[in-house]
Each structure stands twice: as structure tokens, then as C-alpha cells.
Amino acid sequence: GGFKNVLVVGADAVSRFVDWTDRGSCILFGDAAGAVLVQACDIGEDGLFGFDLHSDGDGKRHLISTFKENEADDASSENPSTTSFPPKCSSYSYLQMNGREIFKFAVRVVPQSIEAALEKAGLAGSNNFDWLLLHQANQRIIDGVATRLEVPSERVISNVANYGNTSAASIPLALDEAVRGGKVQPGHVIAAAGFGAGLTWASAIFRWG
Structure with a gap:
């Protein structure tokens, strides 16, 4: 209870780490930033009902970007990614993703995690929440998780078709649009x-506003 207001920021410039010659992966991602202000509630008005958090390092090979040394001719005070496009070099290798394995991983563990968080919140069942908000990895994963949870499409927040996978920014970005658009009240x-590299995944059940 030491902090009353906390600003949570999610931002990624994934375009710096994709292989722009690989049309099978580079078109999937977008650059974005989002933020949410989390505010403490009075006693008895808790807005965070339950959460669930996991990691499994055995699956790290399915989504990885390994560290590498910058080339000598790129070592300067100026970031090379801002002077040329696509970027010539960065501190990490190109993002490598096994899409099939990530899909199977997400549609298996995310519904389980959400159900566990709902159970902890005393809200078991898909009819006890208004909106399903997932990391916007791709529409197939979003649809797959929603189907397993038996959540109809009209209660699923999705904007991945507009921005692609914006990594850490995807949930705050989608939430902001849903609030501005009048969906979330x-x-x-x-x-x-959320889910991703590691492999890691987590769920939270909360009340908006």
C-alpha cells in the first residue's frame, strides 16, 4: 500500500528486430506505445479481483531474439536504426518465431490461466466478465482462446487487424481504443x-473505472 498512483507503460519498436526480407514474419508486427494509470482503491472497493502468472523456459526456442555484438562500423553515438531503413544492425539478432508452436502454446495455456484467475476472483465462468482482452498476437490466437472460453466475438476486444502485433503495447492500445469507442464502460x-517470449503468460481480472 505504499503507492497510490502507478503509471504502467508498454512500448516496443519491433521493426528494429524483424527481418525485412522475410515477408512471412515482418508484416505481422507494428511499433506502438501505450500506458495505463493504476490507482489505489479504498478498502472494500478493490478493482483487481484475481491474477495468475507463469513461465516455462523450455519453450524459449520458439520465440527468441539472441544478443549479438554491434559491428565496428555501426558503433557510434547515433542509433543506426534512425538513419537507415531497414536497420543495418542492432544489439539483437532478427526475431525468430515458430508460429505453429506459439499458436498451440497460447490456445492451450491462456484459457487455463484466465480460468484460474477467475477462480481466484470468485468469478468462475465466462458469463462473469464483460470483456475478453488479450495480447494482440494474431487473430487466430484471439479467436482460439475465445472459443475455448466460450466467449462470443462481440465480447472480444481486437484491433490486431489495424496495427499488427505491437508486443508490450498491444493490451493498453486495445484497451484505450475500446474505452474511447464506448465499448468499455x-x-x-x-x-x-498476455503471453510471449520466455515462454511467459499471465492473466488478470479487474474492474474498469
């Missing part, structure tokens, strides 16, 4: 889940 309960 104060008092609505949201089941949110």
Missing part, C-alpha cells in the same frame, strides 16, 4: 491475458 469487468 466504468464498472465493466475485464478478463485480460
Whole structure:
């Protein structure tokens, strides 16, 4: 209880780490930033009902970007990614992703995680929340998780078709659009889940506003 207001920021410039000659992967990602202000509630008005968090290093090979030394001719005070496009060099190798394995991983563990968070919140069942908000990895994963949770499409927040996979920014970006668009209203309960490299995944059940 030491902090009353916390600004949570998610931002990624994934374009710096994709192989622009690989049309099978580079078109999937976007650069974005998002932020949410989390504010403490009075006693008895808790807005965070339950959460669930996991990691499994055995799957790290399915989504990875390994560290490498910069080339000598790129070692300067000026970031090479801002002077040429596509970027010539960065501190990490190109992002490598096994899409099939990531899909199987996500549609298996994310529903389980959300159900566990709902159970901890005392809200078991897909009818006890208003919106499903997932990391916007791709539409197939979003649809797959929603199907397993038996959540109809009209209760699923999705904007991946507009921006692609924006990594850490995808959940705050989608939430902001849903609020601005009038979908998410104060008092609505949201089941949110993120997943990605590591492999890691987590869920939270919270009330908006």
C-alpha cells in the first residue's frame, strides 16, 4: 500500500528486430506505445479481483531474439536504426518465431490461466466478465482462446487487424481504443491475458473505472 498512483507503460519498436526480407514474419508486427494509470482503491472497493502468472523456459526456442555484438562500423553515438531503413544492425539478432508452436502454446495455456484467475476472483465462468482482452498476437490466437472460453466475438476486444502485433503495447492500445469507442464502460469487468517470449503468460481480472 505504499503507492497510490502507478503509471504502467508498454512500448516496443519491433521493426528494429524483424527481418525485412522475410515477408512471412515482418508484416505481422507494428511499433506502438501505450500506458495505463493504476490507482489505489479504498478498502472494500478493490478493482483487481484475481491474477495468475507463469513461465516455462523450455519453450524459449520458439520465440527468441539472441544478443549479438554491434559491428565496428555501426558503433557510434547515433542509433543506426534512425538513419537507415531497414536497420543495418542492432544489439539483437532478427526475431525468430515458430508460429505453429506459439499458436498451440497460447490456445492451450491462456484459457487455463484466465480460468484460474477467475477462480481466484470468485468469478468462475465466462458469463462473469464483460470483456475478453488479450495480447494482440494474431487473430487466430484471439479467436482460439475465445472459443475455448466460450466467449462470443462481440465480447472480444481486437484491433490486431489495424496495427499488427505491437508486443508490450498491444493490451493498453486495445484497451484505450475500446474505452474511447464506448465499448468499455466504468464498472465493466475485464478478463485480460498476455503471453510471449520466455515462454511467459499471465492473466488478470479487474474492474474498469
